[in-house]
Amino acid sequence: MLDDLNGAPTSEMPKVLLTGSTGFVGRSILGALVGAKYQVVNVTRKSAATTLPGVEDHRVESLSGENDWAAPLKGVDAVIHSAGRAHIMNETHANPLQAFREVNVDATLNLARQAAAAGVKRFVFISSVKVNGEETEVSRAFSSSDAPAPLDAYGVSKMEAEQALLALANQVSMDVVIIRPVLVYGPGVKANFERMIATVDKGLPLPFRTINNRRSLVFIDNLVDLICLCIHHPAAANRVFLVSDGEDLSIAQILEKLAVAMNKKSRLFAFPQFLLSLAASLVGKKDFLQRLCGSLQVDITDTRERLGWVPPVSVDRAFAITASHYRAQKAGVSHG
Template sequence: MSDGLSGASLSQMPKILLTGGTGFVGLPLLQALAAARYPVVSVTRKNAAITLPGVQSCVIPTLSRDNNWDALLQGVEVVIHSAGRAHIMNETHSNPLQAFREVNVDATLNLARQAAQAGVKRFIFISSVKVNGEETDRNRAFKPSDAPAPLDDYGVSKLEAEQALMVLAKETAMSVVIIRPVLVYGPGVKANFEKMLAAVDKGLPLPLRSINNRRSLVFIDNLIDLICLCIHHPTAANRIFLVSDGNDLSIGQILEKLAVAMNKKSRIFSVPQGLLGLAASAVGKRDFFQRLCGSLQVDIADTRELLGWVPPVSIDEAFAITARSYQEKRHGSHHG
């Protein structure tokens, strides 16, 4: 019986090759796959010394167009490619776009071509909402069918990889699934989300209540649940999926929910957004202010309808898990 995978059906527990198995998404994904008893070949940049049942670990120090994947692809039915050159805040490379292309496009295509030749049935590519763009107008969410509009080199490289993978899917028997997450958070989250956790934890007064933006976020366990669903789901073949928790929040709502999750008094107050913008410009933080106060929403109706997917963890529970992990790491387990 065909399950929509170009006539080739996946066995019950297909062997999976996962790249980026030590990353923020990759490590919990690897743990989830091992817990579900998938046989996994986990490919990482450096030896992570992770021992999980059914997991074979291999080190490939650099992803490039010259990697030979033959031995690692033996018997593999599904590739989940979560490794890549990530968005870099303080770029030092003289040609950043070229550096992103070498890893995110050329190395990805090299792996995908070899996977198709080796008889892999499905290639799941973890892309980014940055392919759609950086910001949405209020009450207008990105859809997978929107014309891509990446604004930075990272987003451009992810788009080029997506386009090349879709061409490969047409030319071979291997189906491709593209997942574009929004900001992923959970235990160990870094960057701006960690800054928000720190600000709420310290009880800093924050003048952000009047900012009427909307942000889509995705909790790590919800993203992993979707990735795992796409391993088998026949309708996922050769499609692009946006993913979020299904609750879009303003920056003020995010901070208030974090305060509740951390058992802290909310110290958020209102200052007109125009004044905040002027103040941010005066101290050279205009870009940061835009990132904080702009809207970025995704419409996950397609993901829900085509896959019958519902985010399993509610946003309140997800914030509680993330906040608890932050406080335990920061204060030990005896925070009061």
């Protein structure tokens, strides 16, 4: 059991219900829980069983405010809720906020209410830094105590879920822990980070040498380490935590570190940022350039001090692991 959440797990490992295990983050959480010998209830929207030792699989057709969680919650000590409607770059839904609310707010609160009624002791919710906002000034990092300032429907839905969960925690005996990751990377990462790796791998020249931005990132193993700590740490109860690798990097530093990890030559050159912005606007890539060259920093001082947590994997080691996986996958495809 969780020893009433007054310390680390005892010899009888707790039973943890996990949602979202088919996603990038959830897949790593599942692996960590299995590796640590937790009893795991794995709830997915896909029919395939994991066949992993100690894992009890359940399937739901979809996430909504109407799901019946009685069977999967039986005997569960803690819930890690990482499933949700993810941020979508090219949204096509007629009412995006409604779509996000149905999954990220209504379904989350429904699960949390039933978990509390079933005697679950702790509910760990994987939120997003987008609750804080989209951008920071250089050296002005977001903190967990800042007033929320989401700018899109996804961020609003995560904020509303957080607020509903913390309100629920004041009414029931179940603790809530909220974790807001920044951009997560690691083996198998997709989207912009994978594109950066591929660009460095091709040896293309890039005009970012003098861009003086700062980005907080979090390696998947560092994030999962914190999530697992929050299952049982007594000081995590009813708190919000920001998480990163603890080393903020400019876009130039990111690309240079990737070049080192890929055993490639860095081909960065200086180019006026206002001309970059003009060119990006002309080709409809202004938002993409902002994600590369804008700043988004988080202050994890509270996470470190309150939980005694230190990111276990250094940035250089994390980049090396990520690059090694990329090379292995590329070799596998090319010889497939």
